[in-house]
Amino acid sequence: MGIEADPALRAARMRSVEEHVAAVLTGAGPTPVERVPLTDALGLVLGQDVASLVDLPGFDNSAMDGYAVRLADVAAVAPGEPVVLPVSDDVPAGDGRSVVLAPGTAVRIMTGATVPEGTDVVVPFEDTDRGTTTVAILAVPRAGRHVRLRGEDVTTGATVLTAGTVVGPAQVGLLAACGHTHVPVHRAPRVVVLSTGSELVPAGRPLAPGQIHDSNRPMLVAAARALGALVTTAPAIPDVPGALAAAVREHLEGADVVITSAGVSAGVYDVVREDLVTLVDAPADVQLVHVAMQPGKPQGLAWVGERRVPVLGLPGNPVSAYVSFHLFARPLLRLLAGHVTLSAPVVGARLTQAVSHKSGRRAYLRVRLTAGAEGWLATPVGANSSHLLGALAHADALLVVPEDVTHLEAGSSARVVVTEPGALEGRVP
Ligand code: AMP
Ligand code: MG
Numbered sequence: 001m002g003i004e005a006d007p008a009l010r011a012a013r014m015r016s017v018e019e020h021v022a023a024v025l026t027g028a029g030p031t032p033v034e035r036v037p038l039t040d041a042l043g044l045v046l047g048q049d050v051a052s053l054v055d056l057p058g059f060d061n062s063a064m065d066g067y068a069v070r071l072a073d074v075a076a077v078a079p080g081e082p083v084v085l086p087v088s089d090d091v092p093a094g095d096g097r098s099v100v101l102a103p104g105t106a107v108r109i110m111t112g113a114t115v116p117e118g119t120d121v122v123v124p125f126e127d128t129d130r131g132t133t134t135v136a137i138l139a140v141p142r143a144g145r146h147v148r149l150r151g152e153d154v155t156t157g158a159t160v161l162t163a164g165t166v167v168g169p170a171q172v173g174l175l176a177a178c179g180h181t182h183v184p185v186h187r188a189p190r191v192v193v194l195s196t197g198s199e200l201v202p203a204g205r206p207l208a209p210g211q212i213h214d215s216n217r218p219m220l221v222a223a224a225r226a227l228g229a230l231v232t233t234a235p236a237i238p239d240v241p242g243a244l245a246a247a248v249r250e251h252l253e254g255a256d257v258v259i260t261s262a263g264v265s266a267g268v269y270d271v272v273r274e275d276l277v278t279l280v281d282a283p284a285d286v287q288l289v290h291v292a293m294q295p296g297k298p299q300g301l302a303w304v305g306e307r308r309v310p311v312l313g314l315p316g317n318p319v320s321a322y323v324s325f326h327l328f329a330r331p332l333l334r335l336l337a338g339h340v341t342l343s344a345p346v347v348g349a350r351l352t353q354a355v356s357h358k359s360g361r362r363a364y365l366r367v368r369l370t371a372g373a374e375g376w377l378a379t380p381v382g383a384n385s386s387h388l389l390g391a392l393a394h395a396d397a398l399l400v401v402p403e404d405v406t407h408l409e410a411g412s413s414a415r416v417v418v419t420e421p422g423a424l425e426g427r428v429p
Contacts, residue, residue, distance in 0.1 A: 045338035186338035262316025
């Protein structure tokens with residue numbers, strides 16, 4: 001068998017998925033840090049440590065609705081022997097007075113209100129008769145109970161969140177409590193999505209013979225947006241030399257990444273390589289490579305313009321484009337956004353049915369995850385061909401069949417890349 005005919009040898013000269021990820025990330029770094037309003041920071045990544053501007057709690061305050069008392073005044077309380085104290089004041093939350101607890105009295109106090117000076121303990125309503133002029137104390141908590149102390153959670157100047165933290169709802173709450181109106185985050189990556197192909201027309205237009213709806217462009221726009229990117233896009237570009245280059249030039253300003261679809265295989269009208277070559281300084285800045293994976297073997301990569309903006313040329317078959325986005329574009333967009341973890345989450349799952357695959361290339365099979373008694377179950381969705389968009393839309397994960405494996409039995413376990421974590425809600429095992 002000649003070298004070209006031997007699939008293992010052909011595969012050996014392909015780039016591995018990991019090598020291509022490394023190539024895509026070459027020279028890339030997080031976007032600049034800017035201060036954005038806290039309300040706009042959701043999903044962005046802190047670019048600096050953030051310290052608190054205040055103590056939390058900001059003052060000693062009550063954790064319960066009840067009565068502030070001195071322990072000496074309630075020492076005689078025993079089961080069936082309450083102590084009755086006059087109620088000398090009433091302090092709701094937000095009351096800014098500095099109240100002093102006079103010895104021999106109780107102050108009625110609400111949750112979050114400043115505890116009067118001299119308070120040893122707050123007796124919750126449940127352990128009293130809830131009196132308003134006098135109150136009967138039926139039981140006494142131990143010293144210090146139900147008083148939240150100033151600074152016990154966070155002290156002024158202490159780092160509350162470190163660089164690299166993703167701003168989620170809990171972080172927004174903490175940052176607001178700490179007094180921040182703006183936070184330093186890596187700005188959202190700016191992504192240009194372009195599709196190429198003379199057969200493409202946008203959904204909503206009638207299809208002439210030979211034409212198809214452009215599905216990759218809206219899909220890739222959505223995928224980039226789902227990762228928090230700011231996306232610009234343009235109508236599909238025909239397979240005419242120079243057309244893609246013109247579109248890239250037009251949209252390059254301010255872009256962090258360009259993602260294109262189609263035109264990177266060996267077809268006669270696959271003009272992406274020629275066009276990218278006109279946009280780079282050195283021919284080595286354009287890579288049209290084969291990656292040892294299925295789907296998604298042909299991949300384009302280039303760095304264009306003075307800022308050496310990465311261009312990811314994804315293959316045109318919709319499933320290939322989808323898989324390629326998750327394997328290659330996702331880590332780049334995550335890196336730009338300042339994330340520490342770049343790849344999609346991977347879980348272990350058991351196959352509900354056997355799968356087969358040709359050896360030599362790592363397969364990413366579309367599967368749907370469900371919760372089994374002992375963890376995730378992966379059910380293949382549709383057949384193993386990269387034009388099957390109908391099946392793709394019912395999958396939420398990609399089952400990895402390693403390069404040297406041709407068959408996996410039902411019940412065997414495999415690694416699964418979770419591409420749509422949000423879709424798994426309610427299915428957690
Ligand atoms: P290509 O990579 O240009 O050889 O395209 C591979 C296959 O993907 C062909 O069947 C194309 O018609 C199809 N294709 C290319 N671009 C798109 C797109 N934007 N939306 C849907 N299908 C596409
Ligand atoms: Mg094409």
